Amino acid sequence: MKYKDYYQILGVERDAGIDAIKKAYRxxxxxxxxxxxxxxxxxxKFKEIAxxxxxxxxxxxxxxxxxxxxxxPGQDFEPPPDWGRQFGDTQFSFxxxxxxxxxAGLAGGRRRAARPGGxxxxxxxxxxxxxxxxxxxxxxxxxxxxxxxxxxxxxxxRLHRVPRSFKARIxxxxxxxxxxxxxxxxxxxxxxxxxxxxxxxxxxxxxxLYRVSGHDLYLDLxxxxxxxxxxxxxEVPTPSGSVHLxxxxxxxxxQKLRLARRGMPMPDTGEGDLYAIVQIVVPTVLSERERAxxxxxxxxxxxxxxxxxxxxxxx
Amino acid sequence: xxxEQADAMWLDAHCEISIGELVQLSGLSEAELRELVDYGAxxxxxxxxxxxxxxxxxxxxxxxxxxLRDDLELDAQTLALTLTLLKRIRExxxxxxxxRAQLPRRRP
Numbered sequence: 001m002k003y004k005d006y007y008q009i010l011g012v013e014r015d016a017g018i019d020a021i022k023k024a025y026r027x028x029x030x031x032x033x034x035x036x037x038x039x040x041x042x043x044x045k046f047k048e049i050a051x052x053x054x055x056x057x058x059x060x061x062x063x064x065x066x067x068x069x070x071x072x073p074g075q076d077f078e079p080p081p082d083w084g085r086q087f088g089d090t091q092f093s094f095x096x097x098x099x100x101x102x103x104a105g106l107a108g109g110r111r112r113a114a115r116p117g118g119x120x121x122x123x124x125x126x127x128x129x130x131x132x133x134x135x136x137x138x139x140x141x142x143x144x145x146x147x148x149x150x151x152x153x154x155x156x157x158r159l160h161r162v163p164r165s166f167k168a169r170i171x172x173x174x175x176x177x178x179x180x181x182x183x184x185x186x187x188x189x190x191x192x193x194x195x196x197x198x199x200x201x202x203x204x205x206x207x208x209l210y211r212v213s214g215h216d217l218y219l220d221l222x223x224x225x226x227x228x229x230x231x232x233x234x235e236v237p238t239p240s241g242s243v244h245l246x247x248x249x250x251x252x253x254x255q256k257l258r259l260a261r262r263g264m265p266m267p268d269t270g271e272g273d274l275y276a277i278v279q280i281v282v283p284t285v286l287s288e289r290e291r292a293x294x295x296x297x298x299x300x301x302x303x304x305x306x307x308x309x310x311x312x313x314x315x
Numbered sequence: 316x317x318x319e320q321a322d323a324m325w326l327d328a329h330c331e332i333s334i335g336e337l338v339q340l341s342g343l344s345e346a347e348l349r350e351l352v353d354y355g356a357x358x359x360x361x362x363x364x365x366x367x368x369x370x371x372x373x374x375x376x377x378x379x380x381x382x383l384r385d386d387l388e389l390d391a392q393t394l395a396l397t398l399t400l401l402k403r404i405r406e407x408x409x410x411x412x413x414x415r416a417q418l419p420r421r422r423p
Contacts, residue, residue: 029387035379050386168323179375180323213416220419267325279419
């Protein structure tokens with residue numbers, strides 16, 4: 001088991017009073033709590049901070065922690081002989097627990113501290129995992145395999161970290177950020193309590209062509225200047241196959257052309273829309289003939305896209 | 316190890332859940348949920364009826380608010396304020412995603 005210096009994690013002295021410990025915890029929790037922090041390591045950091053606080057705020061757990069002695073953070077160590085008997089009746093296998101599991105197992109712990117045989121009826125823990133899928137998988141539905149390592153008690157009340165593997169069917173209609181509940185697939189209930197749930201956060205991989213907003217899709221539609229001016233029929237890819245889109249004459253850059261129900265399928269019925277956003281693209285290399293035609297057009301045309309500049313200045 | 320097969324259920328605006336289910340899913344008590352409704356932080360879809368139903372997409376914000384309450388030892392009023400702000404953040408994030416989706420990927 002690796003040692004963690006809970007005093008150092010909270011940034012307090014070893015003889016700090018409960019008020020100083022609480023103050024240090026709150027300050028760090030405000031900064032790193034995963035529900036408020038965008039820090040990529042915030043969740044891991046908060047877990048350490050919360051574990052340290054749960055142990056140091058409880059006089060019995062703090063005494064038990066202090067009895068472990070001082071070690072270098074990350075250093076392998078074993079609790080002194082009789083430590084388990086002195087501070088609780090739990091039998092530990094020290095190989096597959098971390099320090100937080102050890103203290104969660106002591107009396108007075110939080111939800112996960114309840115153990116089989118303790119006469120406590122408690123629901124199992126909920127687990128939350130992010131499932132990364134492609135846009136095509138979201139449209140068709142897919143099955144993902146999830147591998148988790150979770151703390152669980154065996155029938156003798158011993159705490160172990162156990163690998164668990166699930167296959168979860170994600171029905172068609174997933175949108176980025178949507179949540180899926182897998183009932184009863186979380187931690188095992190204790191003393192007849194119901195099993196916890198497993199929650200999947202759906203995260204879509206970026207797509208090469210489409211950008212996603214809910215079930216609507218956005219696609220850049222490059223047009224030539226003459227297609228935009230004269231109108232055209234262009235082929236546009238959609239998740240359900242290519243379609244021919246009529247571009248009206250006089251189409252301008254940034255205009256959104258809506259293809260109704262060509263976005264992503266929704267969970268029950270219906271589909272989102274696909275919006276093709278027009279970009280006017282000019283050739284970077286011109287042939288002599290093209291250059292001559294552009295020149296002829298510039299001489300023949302009376303179109304002035306900046307006419308409003310002058311009008312606005314005169315006001 | 317053979318993977319277990321699990322069926323899934325979307326928790327979104329199309330899914331309606333009873334107050335009993337919300338108690339089970341959010342980890343908050345019925346009294347706390349009713350207090351959040353009183354504070355205006357939580358709104359049932361059918362406030363006139365005796366059996367309230369809620370939109371499924373509120374579950375995750377309630378879970379987050381509940382975690383913050385537990386971890387930061389918040390009182391009821393602060394819990395309500397937290398939920399209101401979480402909803403506002405979610406709303407703004409959705410708007411940002413929507414606007415970002417409309418930005419061209421590459422400049423022509």
